[in-house]
Amino acid sequence: MYTFVKIFFSLPIRIKVILTFLLLFVLGLAAAFLHVKQAEKRIVDQVVSEQVLLTRQLLQVFERQITTRLQNLEQTTFLLSDLSIVQSLFNNDQTEGLVLDSFENVLLKNPATISLKLADLTGETRLEVTPEKSQVYQTSNQESRVSQYDYFPFVKQISMNEVGLFIGDPDEYQDPHLDIVAPVYDGFLPMGYVIQTVSVNGFINDVLRLIGKDGAFLLMMSQRANYLFGEDARLQAGKQSPAFEPAPSSPFKFSQAFPNTWQGIQLLVKGKPDPVWSEHGLYFTVHPLEIEFDNVGLYQSWLLAYFSEEKVLVLAAPQLEGLHTRFIIISIVIVIIACFLSWWMYRHSMMEELSFMAQAAMQSMSPIILLDLNQNIIKVNNECLKVMGMSIRDLCGQRFSSFLNEEDRIAFERMWQQLSCDSSWKGELRFVDAQGRDVEGLFQLFPLESSKSKNQGYVGSWMDIREQKALERRLRSLTITDALTGCKNRRYYDHQVTGLFSNLKRHPDQTFCMALADIDHFKHVNDEFGHDVGDEVLQAFAALLEQETRTLDVVCRVGGEEFAILLPNTQLKDALMVVERVRKMVAAFPLAGHDITCSFGVAESNPATDEDDLYKSADNALYLAKENGRNQVISSSKVVQGTFEPPSSQSAR
Ligand SMILES: Nc1nc2c(ncn2[C@@H]2O[C@H](COP(=O)(O)OP(=O)(O)OP(=O)(O)O)[C@@H](O)[C@H]2O)c(=O)[nH]1
CATH class of the missing domain: 3.30.450.20 (PAS domain)
Structure with missing residues (x-):
């Protein structure tokens, strides 16, 4: 179990959730199924107990009917035991007719009577009357004094004013019968017995006719249980008991056909709560019918009633149907609960994981x-x-x-x-x-x-x-910065001039200027003082350009000793003033310890042109400045107009 739990908790969350869902689903359905089964059993048990109650009421009615019959018989017997009749019966053969009349009266009152006999004290039949023939058979004076009835030893023990009830053996008689025996006394002197044989089936059918058959079938069974009277034909035909098919030829034995029920009946103690047994699709309930005789022993019979399982199910059907609907509803609820719990578990686990992660993250x-x-x-x-x-x-x-x-x-x-x-x-x-x-x-x-x-x-x-951004900035700066002079390089110049032109396209009034600057005879510096000195001069020149222009202006080194200055939002005349000021400063003060001069070509932007045209204009102006003797500023407008004049700047030096 521990290993199982350990394995379960080591599984991935999704598998755990699926397993939990399945477990909940199966357990829930099993619980619902058991619940419904129990409820089903309760309903069936309730219907069975109601039916048992009904059938037991019938059995009580039946018992009352039997008692009444017996009382009637007793009265009849007393009628028969009228002294004059009996005495004449035994003493005078001439009184036969009188006796027969009385017997016939009895027969009329008891339709199930098969015969009426008079036996003497030895049990030998002296007179017998059958309803069919309505005549008297007088038995021959038999020498033998052996009783013709098995039960005669018991008959002898019946006291005055008592009636004996003896159930005939169906093995011996085609039609099972009941012998009702009453002793006949002359005063206190026993004279003989009157024996009324009654058809049991007839007797029971007669009773059933009286009490009705609705709700249950009735049986009457002897103490030995293997004698079954009444509605046994139904049982034997297997109509009420599909599970039980007795062999057609064999006699029907209740104890064999329904052994468990019979065993239960045998164990039944008088006064116990109403028992009920179920076997072969039939429910049985029993009521003891006790007929006691003093000094004779106990002759006990059973009044048995049964009803079919089929009938119970029909009666319970409406409730069972409701139960099935309940089962479906319970199942749906279980599925919903299982889904919800699984979802909750999943969510909870995820939140736990999240919380754990959050803690770790913090x-x-x-x-x-x-x-x-x-x-x-x-x-x-x-x-x-x-x-x-x-x-x-x-x-x-x-x-x-x-x-x-x-x-x-x-x-x-x-x-x-x-x-x-x-x-x-x-x-x-x-x-x-x-x-x-x-x-x-x-x-x-x-x-x-x-x-x-x-x-x-x-x-x-x-x-x-921060470090990454600093590095990025540095790299970006390197890509646009001239390594020697620290001012912007050619790439930056290209980018800037393109930007200025696209802005000019949108805002034609935002004129800008470009000035190209070149140190005069720089080759001589290199040649005379060395390349390193040349570098220093270049650096000083670039620094001066940066210093003398606005922050807004951009100084770029676009060639060896050539620089471009972009002056946004600047008119040509203003640009000329700026570069002229620079030119004068270069000419007036040594740069890196060396006297040098420089030349400028300045051009103004025109929305109709592009960056190449602008550069070319400035370059032409610079070229003219060089051609004209250097150390001067030339405007591109002069180049275009051809109004070039010898620079006066030469004299400014
Ligand atoms: N020290 C140094 N010299 C450079 C650098 N780049 C270009 N030069 C030199 O600059 C000189 C340019 O010479 P030229 O193109 O003949 O022009 P110039 O001598 O300045 O004469 P003008 O421009 O006609 O007045 C060459 O000698 C190049 O070697 C550099 O980065 N450092």
């Missing part, structure tokens, strides 16, 4: 923040406190976005408005730590669900990407 190396549905911080982990350099009090209860960089705060609030309860979000955010520094993080937000409600809030976790 201890993780990543900062974690729990938010309620109003974006208030509920909980943070230690790593979060460490990264933010704050205490729990600083963070908990505060609005999450208040710890974001201003730019990101606006974006996050906009996102929060659109965030539905069950959706998650992922993006880069810049937190502001206790020192006011930006802490860049890759932030993930997902709904926090529990077993009680769908969404209780959100879990936010972020990855500190």
Whole structure:
């Protein structure tokens, strides 16, 4: 068992849930089935007990009828025992007619009577009357004084004013019969016996006619149980008992056909609560019929009633039908309960797992923040406190976005408005730590669900990407920066000039200018002082350009000693002023300890042209500046108009 439990708990959750569902389903159905079976049994038992009650009432009626009959017989017997009749019967052969008249009266009162006899004290029949023939047979004076009745020794013990009841043996008689015997006295002197033989079947049928047959079949059985009278034909034909088919030739023995019932009857103690036995699809109940004679012993018969299982089921059918509906309803309820419990178990396990994971997550190396549905911080982990350099009090209860960089705060609030309860979000955010520094993080937000409600809030976790971002920035800067001079390179220039032109397309009034700068005779510097000195001069020249232009302006090294300056939102005349100022400074002060001069070609943007045209214009202007003697600024407009004049800048040096 322990191993089984261990294996069960080691199974994956889905398998556990399926097994639990199946177990609950099977156990539930089994319980429902047992419940219904028990209820079925209760209903059947109730119907059986009702039927038993009814049949026992019939049996009591039957018993009363028999008693009444016996009393009638007794009266009749007394009538027969009239002294004058009996005396004349025994003493005077001439009185036969008188006796017969009385006998015939008795026969009329008892239709089941087969014969009426008068026996002497030895048991020898002296007179016999049969209803069919209505005549008297006088037995011959037999020498033999042997009793012709097996029971005659008992008959002799019947006292005055008593009646004996003897059940005939069906093995000996075709039609089972009952002998009712009463002694005949002359005063106190016993004279003989009057014996009335009654057909048992006739007697019972007569009684049944009186009491009706509805509800049960009645049987009368002798003490030895293998004698069965009454409705036995039905049993023998197997009509009421499909399970029992007696051999057609063999005599019907109740004790053999229904051994259990008979055994029960034998064990039956008088006064016990109403017993009932079921066998071969029949229910039996019994009522003892006791006929006692003083000093003769106990002659006990059984009044047996039975009814079929079929009848019980018919009577119980309406209730059983309701029971089956109940079974279906119970089964459906069980399936629902099994589904619900399995679902609950699954959910509970998942929540446990989730809670375990949450605990583990809270201890993780990543900062974690729990938010309620109003974006208030509920909980943070230690790593979060460490990264933010704050205490729990600083963070908990505060609005999450208040710890974001201003730019990101606006974006996050906009996102929060659109965030539905069950959706998650992922993006880069810049937190502001206790020192006011930006802490860049890759932030993930997902709904926090529990077993009680769908969404209780959100879990936010972020990855500190400060180093990654710094590296990224550095890499990006390297790709757009000239390694020697530190100003922007050609790639950046291309990107910027394209951007300025696309802006110009949208806003033609936002004119910008480009100035190309070139150090004059730079080759001489290299040749005379070495390449390293040349580099230093280039660096100083680039620094000067950066220094003398606006932050908005972009200085790019586009060739060896050639630089391009992009001046956004600048008219040509203003651009010329700027570069002229630079030119003068270069010419006036040594750069890296060397006196050099430089030339500029300046061009203004035109929405009708593109970046290549602009560059070309500036380059042509520069070329003219060089051609014209260097150390001067030439505007592209001069190139176009052909109004080029010898520079006065030469003299400025
Ligand atoms: N030190 C140094 N020299 C460079 C670098 N790039 C280009 N140069 C040199 O710059 C010089 C350019 O010479 P030129 O193109 O003939 O022009 P210039 O001598 O300046 O003459 P003009 O431009 O006609 O006035 C060459 O000698 C190149 O070797 C660099 O990165 N460092």
